[in-house]
Amino acid sequence: MIKLLVLDVDGCLSDGGLTYSSDGVESKTFNVKDGLGITTWIKLGHQVAIITGRKSEIVKRRAQELGIQNLHQGIKDKDRVIKEIINSLGLHMFEVAAIGDDLNDYNMLKLVGRSFTPADGVKEIQEIVDTTLINKGGEGAVREMIDIIVTQNDQKDSFIPCVD
Secondary structure, three states: OOOEEEEOOEOOOEOOOOEEOOOOOEEOOOOHHHHHHHHHHHHOOOEEEEEOOOOOHHHHHHHHHHOOOEEEOOOOOHHHHHHHHHHHHOOOHHHEEEEOOOHHHHHHHHHOOEEEEOOOOOHHHHOOOOEEOOOOOOOOHHHHHHHHHHHHOOOHHHHHHHOO
């Protein structure tokens, strides 16, 4: 059973685009369906971690809104961090699913029990993951992953009533 979701941000939770105002203020767009899936996953008693290579106050805010406790930004060695997280939570690698879209996610995706990439993940990642999703990053890919895992965990009947 999958108990921990590990999420990349740019290209997975967002479409990977970076927008800067003339004042240098960064903006990102997140999909509300991903958010509802994440909060419902947490209500089921499961864990979520974000491991991202960039640092952003926007990502920190989104993680707080969704109740994500494990936020790791500015990470170059994602596989090291994922090992630290599962050790701290007392989990095993086979209980972890991750989503990533580019080469910096490669090693992390090779470690976990279930690996996913959005439809627009780079070719090298699509070749190694368990599932290439139908949705693109920022367009519900994380929700699609969660729906698949909830079904495989045989928790669909519990998942739907958790939604408020």
